[in-house]
Amino acid sequence: MAGSTAARRTRGGGAARPADAGAADQYRLWLREMLLIRRFEEKAGEAYSLGKIGGFCHLYIGQEAVAVGSIAALRPDDYIVCSYREHGHALARGIPARAVMAELFGKAAGCSGGKGGSMHLFDAARGFMGGHGIVGGHIPLATGMAFAAKYRGTEQVAVCYFGEAAVNNGAFHEALNMAALWKLPCVYICENNRYGMGTALERASALYDISERASSYDMINEVVDGQDVLAMKNAMDRAVERARIEKAPTLLEVRTYRFMGHSMSDPIHGHYRTKEEVEEHRKRDPIALWSQKLMADGLMDEPAVRALDAEVTAEIADAYRFADEAADPEPGALFADVYAPEKG
């Protein structure tokens, strides 16, 4: 397949499409969703410090445009499978902030009944098939959902999100090989935030250009600017259509950056990256970039952006109150759902 990569790579980005009224509403909605995630994560960090959230908690701040832009391209019956940094994807999919925050608090009203926590958010009715805690282990799961869609002859698409560190894992290789071999409707979104915990991409992968990995599977790939929600949406539209119509998988390498530590126990820069590097990347804050664009295009003005932020902040405050006051699972929940209920 020499030379196939360049031929099979599509080029993304480019100028924004002219915004008609419908698009303008959608653009404002994306800003709202990104702000919702940002304020949610800030509040989750605060709650973690107060001991209201336990265990591991991986924040999505800096990467919001990836979840919002990509999920905007999906239909309600598509499948979404995530890693453990999935609060943002859950919110972008429309799981109410109350249900997500309550899950982080371990409460019965959480979207996983308080039994999953931050890393295991589920909402089957929304096709949100979980946050998964083993790096790379969920990539075959999404592939299996794509297989099921093809098996049944539906037009559903499965989307899998993972970090760049997962591409060195055998599960990634095995799954992408089968997806390409069997022409499965799956979109693999590698959120390349540059670090697998504290290990920089260049210290873990012999190949720095992750999108090139797709050439091993003769799979179409694209590099996407993950700080640009519109570029993300446009690239995802192409990949989803390819999956839905052509039944061909795509690997999207989305270049982004996490502004916070790997988890709540990791400082923002620590030993593995400099404060200056973080500051440099913060200049391309996806929310700032998008709100500036909407203002430059005359779709919103500054008071409107502030009002939207206030509205979202209030929604998160409500979610926090709700989660804080919600009940713990009943003691009987301990032994529920290990196995299916006995068939009558």
Added chain:
Amino acid sequence: MTGTPVTTLTYRDALNAALREEMRRDDGVFLMGEEVGVYQGAYKVSRGLLDEFGPMRVVDTPITELGFAGVGVGAAMAGLRPVIEFMTWNFALLAIDQLVNSAAKMRYMSAGQIGVPAVFRGPGGAALQLAAQHSQAFESYYAHIPGLKVVMPATPADAKGLLKSAIRDDDPVVFIEGEMLYNLKGEVPDGEHLVPLGRADVKRAGTDVTIVCHSKTVAVALKAAEQLAGEGVSAEVLDLRTIRPLDSAALLGSVGRTHRCVVAEEGWSFAGVGAQVVDVIQREAFDQLDAPVLRVTGADVPMPYNKHLEKAAKVDAAKIVDAVGRVLYR
């Protein structure tokens, strides 16, 4: 079973019949694994299925256990009923993350929203002179995990009835076949023959001692019981059939009658299935026992290649007879 038509089948063909019947019954059931289609199965369990059901439902995979086990879990999460064949359970170690971290936990982590109605099946245990990496009994690994069920048929009839039940079960089932059992012949009820999961079976009734066993050790225990009968000892052979959930009631019922027990298994002794059986008996039937429960297991070594060493490492009837003699203080 009176009145039910039966056919003499090999264990292999009984499994084939179960797959065929369940695939006809439910179009969400499919078979996936290495060499299941064009090659007709490494052990010919899937013979003829590709012809009948086509390549979408009889899916040949690359040699990628972790990958296709995960594809099976994902397909099950999306509502299909995959039967994932491992060429042997030795190779399934590459996939254990998908069984333990994905299949077993999905229902619980999602508070009951998403189950994994998948069967993972293939041969386990030692055959003949396949050496250390191909001669292992892993049932205790999987039985350790809440969320999994572990099923191990010893006869053709049980193979068919248990596999049909496993495919219809809404939870992930680890279905370990006996590599040395595929040619075993026996009467198998035609058509709708379902053996419920979680029920042990008395394969030979007796009054003096209970021999607890499963999978291919059942035949060894029956041979020992026959020999013991010649010595005037009436041994009951209790086939667990399902390791998890363990049929504690059947265990306690049998030991309640015989008051002595030997637990035989092919696998290693440390933290083996027999350790769990002994735990149940000593807690629930302590007052019933007339002797400590003894275990007969594979030798605590990697399996050697040399046939004499291999024989020495395996459970055989003589070792069971010897253990029975000790619990009878003979």
